[in-house]
Amino acid sequence: MVELLGQGLADILHWKYLVPLFFGTLAGVVGGALPGVTITLTIIVVLPFTFGLDPLQGLAAMTGVYVGGSAGGLITACLLGIPGTPSAIATTFDGFPMSRKGEPGRAVWLGTWASFFGGLLGGAFLILVTGPLAAIALEFGPWEYFSLFVLAMAMVAGLAESSMTKGLVSTAIGLLVTVIGTDPIMGVPRFTFGTDFIAAGFPFLPVLIGIFAFAQIMTDIEKMGAPKPAGAAAVAAPSLKVAHLKVIAEIMSRPVLLLWSTIVGIVIGVLPAIGGSAANMLAYDQAKKFSKRPKKFGTGIPEGIVASESSNNANVGGSLVTIMAFGIPGDAVTAVMLGAMTIHGIQSGPLFVSQHPKLAYGIYAAYILAHFLMVAIIWLSALFLLRITRVRLAVLAPVVMVLCVVGAYALNNTMQGVYVLLLFGVIGYALVKAGFPLAPLILGLILGDQIEINLVRSIMTDDNPWLFVTRPISGGLLLAAAVSVVLAVWQHRRHRAKAPAAAEGPDF
Amino acid sequence: MALGRDGIAGLVLLALSLALLVQSLSLPQVPLVPVGPGFYPRLVLGFLAITSAALVVQDVLARRAGAAAVRWALHRLVAATFAIVAAYCFLLPYLGYRLATPLFVAGLQAALEPPRGAREWAWLAAVALGATAVTYLSFETYLLVLLPRGTWTGW
Numbered sequence: 001m002v003e004l005l006g007q008g009l010a011d012i013l014h015w016k017y018l019v020p021l022f023f024g025t026l027a028g029v030v031g032g033a034l035p036g037v038t039i040t041l042t043i044i045v046v047l048p049f050t051f052g053l054d055p056l057q058g059l060a061a062m063t064g065v066y067v068g069g070s071a072g073g074l075i076t077a078c079l080l081g082i083p084g085t086p087s088a089i090a091t092t093f094d095g096f097p098m099s100r101k102g103e104p105g106r107a108v109w110l111g112t113w114a115s116f117f118g119g120l121l122g123g124a125f126l127i128l129v130t131g132p133l134a135a136i137a138l139e140f141g142p143w144e145y146f147s148l149f150v151l152a153m154a155m156v157a158g159l160a161e162s163s164m165t166k167g168l169v170s171t172a173i174g175l176l177v178t179v180i181g182t183d184p185i186m187g188v189p190r191f192t193f194g195t196d197f198i199a200a201g202f203p204f205l206p207v208l209i210g211i212f213a214f215a216q217i218m219t220d221i222e223k224m225g226a227p228k229p230a231g232a233a234a235v236a237a238p239s240l241k242v243a244h245l246k247v248i249a250e251i252m253s254r255p256v257l258l259l260w261s262t263i264v265g266i267v268i269g270v271l272p273a274i275g276g277s278a279a280n281m282l283a284y285d286q287a288k289k290f291s292k293r294p295k296k297f298g299t300g301i302p303e304g305i306v307a308s309e310s311s312n313n314a315n316v317g318g319s320l321v322t323i324m325a326f327g328i329p330g331d332a333v334t335a336v337m338l339g340a341m342t343i344h345g346i347q348s349g350p351l352f353v354s355q356h357p358k359l360a361y362g363i364y365a366a367y368i369l370a371h372f373l374m375v376a377i378i379w380l381s382a383l384f385l386l387r388i389t390r391v392r393l394a395v396l397a398p399v400v401m402v403l404c405v406v407g408a409y410a411l412n413n414t415m416q417g418v419y420v421l422l423l424f425g426v427i428g429y430a431l432v433k434a435g436f437p438l439a440p441l442i443l444g445l446i447l448g449d450q451i452e453i454n455l456v457r458s459i460m461t462d463d464n465p466w467l468f469v470t471r472p473i474s475g476g477l478l479l480a481a482a483v484s485v486v487l488a489v490w491q492h493r494r495h496r497a498k499a500p501a502a503a504e505g506p507d508f
Numbered sequence: 509m510a511l512g513r514d515g516i517a518g519l520v521l522l523a524l525s526l527a528l529l530v531q532s533l534s535l536p537q538v539p540l541v542p543v544g545p546g547f548y549p550r551l552v553l554g555f556l557a558i559t560s561a562a563l564v565v566q567d568v569l570a571r572r573a574g575a576a577a578v579r580w581a582l583h584r585l586v587a588a589t590f591a592i593v594a595a596y597c598f599l600l601p602y603l604g605y606r607l608a609t610p611l612f613v614a615g616l617q618a619a620l621e622p623p624r625g626a627r628e629w630a631w632l633a634a635v636a637l638g639a640t641a642v643t644y645l646s647f648e649t650y651l652l653v654l655l656p657r658g659t660w661t662g663w
Contacts, residue, residue, distance in 0.1 A: 052651030165562050166514070169521060172556035176528075179552055183545035186538055190549055191528060218586045224620065394621035398613040399639045401593060405600070406643060410653040415601050422597045426590065434517045452548040463542050 005127065008361030012060060012369055020050075020057045021366050024064025025373040031065070032072020033084040033385045037396070039069030040332040041216050044209050045400055047336060048407035055344040056359055060366040062337050063320075067119060067370035068377065069333075070313045074111035075382055078305075079104055087312040090284035094297065094304030101300050105242035110302050111309040112378050113248050114258070118310025119371045121262040122269070122317025126324075127364050130353060133325035137350035142458035143468050147477035149447045149454070152328055154481040155271060157440045157488075164485075164492050170436045174444020175451070177202055184449055185456050197416065205339045206408040206420040207445060212332060213404045214425030215432045217397050224393060240382050251306055257287055258310050265311030269318020269331075283311030313371075320367065324352055324360060328447065332439070335446050343411065511567060518563030525557040585620065592616050604658025606644060610636040 011017060024046060031042025043065045050058030073088030078095035091111055098107040140148070157167030180191045181201020192198050251258060261283040268279040287307035288297045297304050319334045327349030329335035341348050346356060353360040378385075408417035432438065458467065469475045511519065532553065535546035596612040603611070614636035623629045647653040657663065 048653070049646065049651060051653060052647075163514075163566070165559060165566055168559040169518070169556065169563055172525075172552060172559055173521070175552045176525075176556055179549040183548075186541070186545055188536060188538075188545035190535060190545060191531060218589065221585050221589055221620065222583065224585060392621065394617050395635055397589070397620065398616040399635075401596075401616070402609055402613060402639060402643060405597065406647060406653070406655065409600075409656065410647070413654060415597075415656070418597050418600065422594060425593070429586070429590075434513060436517070448552075455548060455551075456543055459543050460541065 001127070001131070004357055004361040005364060008358070008363075008365035009369070011056070011358070011362050012365040017057055017060050017362070017366070018369075020053060020061035021064045021370060022373055024061030025068035025370050026064075026377055027061075028065035028068025028070075029072035029075075029374060029377050029381075030068075030385060032069035032088070033075045034391070034396075035076055035080070035082045035084055037400075038085050038216060039066060039087070040212050040336070041400065042069050043333050043336045044213050044407065045403045047205070047209075047340060048403060048410050050340055051343065051410050055341070055346055056362045056366075058340055058344065059337065059359070059363055062333075062340060063363055063366040064370045064373065066316050066319075066333050066337075067313065067367065068374050070119070070316050071112060071115040071309070071374050071378065072385075073312075074115065074305075074309055075108060075378065075385055078107040078111060087280050087315070088308070090280040090308035091305055093284065093308075094300050094302070097298065097300030098302075098305070099300075103300075105240040106247060106302075107300075107305060108240055108378070108382060109242045109244065109247045110250065110305045112375060113244070113251055114306040114309040115313040116371050116375055117251060117258060118262045118265060119313030119316060119374075120368065121259070121310075122266055122314035123364065123368050123371070124317075125266050125314075126317040126320050126367065130321050130324045130360075133321065134350040134353050137326050140350070140473070141471070142454040142461065143471050143474040144477065145454040146451060146458060147468060147474040147481070148326070149328070149451045151477045151481040151484070152447065153440065153443055155484045156443050157485075163435075164488050166436050167440045167488075170431070170438070171440040171444040173431070173436075174441040174446075175448045177207060177445055178448025178452070184453055197419070202420050202424070203411060203417055204342075204445065205336070205411055206417040207424045208332070208335060208339065208442065209404050209407055210421040210424030211428030211431075211438060211441065213400065215428040215438060217400060218425075218429045219432060220393055221397060250302055254303065254306060257290075257303055257306055260290070261287060261307040261311040262314040265314030266318040266321075268311070269315035269320075270322050271318075279311045279315040280308040283307045317367070320363065323348055324363070325350060327352070327450075329443075332442055335442055338446065511564070512570075513567075515564050515567030518560045518567060521560035522557055522564065525553045525560060529553045529557065588619050589616065592619060600656050602658050602660045604661050604663040605655035606640065607658060607661055607663055608656075609640040609643070613639050 012021060027042055027046050028039065031037045031045070032039060043062055046061060046065050050061055053061070069085060070087055073084035073086075074091045074095060076082050076084040077088040077091040078099050081092055081096035083089045083092050095107045095111060098104075098110075153171050157164065157171045178201070181198055182188065183190055189199060264283040264286055265279040268282060284297075284304060284307050287303050288294045291297065291303060293301070319329070319331050322328050323334045323338055327338070327347070329338050338348055346352070346359065404421060405418055408421040409415065411417045428438065431441065459465075467474070469478060529550060532546045532549045535544065535549070537544040537546070592612065592615050596608055600608045614632055617623075617632050617635060623632050644655060647655055
């Protein structure tokens with residue numbers, strides 16, 4: 001393993017891979033710092049640039065976006081009081097007050113170094129656990145895979161903030177999209193209505209780009225017409241000069257906090273389609289609960305920043321474990337990465353590490369190096385980035401949309417992808433406006449084909465349906481799915497009882 | 509009984525799932541195979557129908573009809589953006605990337621924030637031409653992605 005990792009690091013340090021990794025990380029930091037631009041949107045924008053690259057170059061760039069984006073959000077969170085990404089929301093709680101107290105450099109660098117250490121700990125987990133988990137996944141038959149996918153969808157639907165029913169409906173819509181087109185087992189056309197346009201089904205990436213990018217951009221455009229809230233004033237002309245060793249010592253003097261927040265981030269990352277936005281909030285909440293001075297949280301104390309930032313970068317490592325060991329995306333960003341792998345003819349899943357060790361260890365190496373690049377980029381350009389974040393949406397939105405169209409077109413060099421992009425852009429925005437969460441839909445979309453293949457395979461192998469329950473792993477996974485649904489229903493009821501009139505926001 | 513936003517969405521999805529369920533009955537059954545191509549879609553559509561119906565029932569029970577007032581003024585800009593993007597997508601194969609893209613970028617910028625004065629118009633044109641040039645050169649020259657040529661313009 002050490003030898004392979006060394007080889008991976010040597011590969012990635014070659015300019016051929018280092019350049020895409022650098023630009024990916026830079027794009028991630030910039031995208032993460034831009035309020036209203038999520039990491040998902042950034043990776044969607046970067047995606048078409050990877051089509052002409054070799055698989056490792058493309059995946060290195062995407063890994064860079066993911067790592068850079070997870071940290072980039074902290075810059076605006078600390079200096080403007082606006083989280084650049086949802087995964088930096090909790091950073092704002094203490095980062096901005098600390099900056100306003102005259103310590104913007106301390107706030108930004110506590111966040112940056114916490115991201116660095118949290119991310120590297122997440123990387124250690126990624127490298128050590130992916131192989132053994134993939135070995136366990138190799139023991140899975142179609143029953144276990146089916147049950148695992150059911151568990152993933154049950155968890156994600158249950159986590160929908162608005163309502164559990166809407167989460168389930170959203171999952172069903174995602175699954176429905178995958179049944180349109182040729183059936184994967186026997187090649188019979190389904191629901192194509194005699195048109196060639198969808199004879200092969202809807203291509204995955206234009207659907208994903210349409211749903212996410214349009215829902216995001218259109219929601220931002222809506223806000224352009226709305227009156228601006230009277231927010232807190234940004235920190236004027238901040239200086240980010242700081243004694244780095246002192247900041248690092250400040251983080252290291254809280255080893256339990258760092259480790260626990262990292263574990264929270266990793267666990268949330270491993271669970272499918274939850275993502276950094278939940279990780280940073282949960283880690284912050286945990287840090288507050290276990291703290292000796294919980295009342296100080298929100299006033300600008302380092303614990304809040306360390307908890308939030310270490311967890312959101314560790315979350316990246318956890319998400320990569322799920323995609324590399326099981327072939328299930330941990331969130332929308334890894335869903336795009338999965339799509340990019342498919343374009344390059346690479347099948348992700350339990351055999352990925354053993355069949356493509358150069359690629360797998362290359363991703364590990366890119367992940368590790370991206371953290372060093374991320375620190376260097378923030379060190380060199382944090383204040384410049386702050387200026388970039390003031391780019392107006394009127395300029396940004398058309399350029400992002402052009403890149404989405406190019407990405408959809410370049411998949412097969414046909415206009416079909418572009419029309420699918422537009423169609424699902426409208427559907428995605430309509431669903432967001434109707435209050436449906438998008439994460440369950442995306443997961444249904446990603447897993448739909450695999451669910452069908454494994455369900456049909458299991459029935460063809462043995463038509464006894466009880467095998468789903470009586471096979472120990474499969475039964476355990478289904479039981480976990482049932483428990484997660486019951487827990488979600490209970491939590492929703494409790495939440496509703498506490499805050500019956502809570503306002504609903506878009507739930508990406 | 510007036511339905512709210514969730515109830516209407518639930519009804520639309522329920523109707524869609526039932527229509528497709530009927531359509532799925534015409535899918536062929538393959539001999540010697542325990543489940544045919546219609547088996548899984550029927551499961552998914554059944555799931556969608558049940559959850560959509562639950563959404564309608566929840567909405568009726570919650571009596572939240574008319575609670576969410578839509579602020580149409582905010583959606584005018586979104587509707588205009590969708591119209592401009594749709595026009596771009598449909599004109600792209602006729603005008604070609606090099607002509608359609610600067611028109612789209614300029615048009616959408618102008619719709620989102622109408623320029624005031626020569627300086628803002630110049631900035632708008634620079635962004636439109638710059639974005640087109642950078643993407644065109646990046647994709648065609650370095651990434652070898654052939655972008656659409658216009659059937660009307662040959663450009």
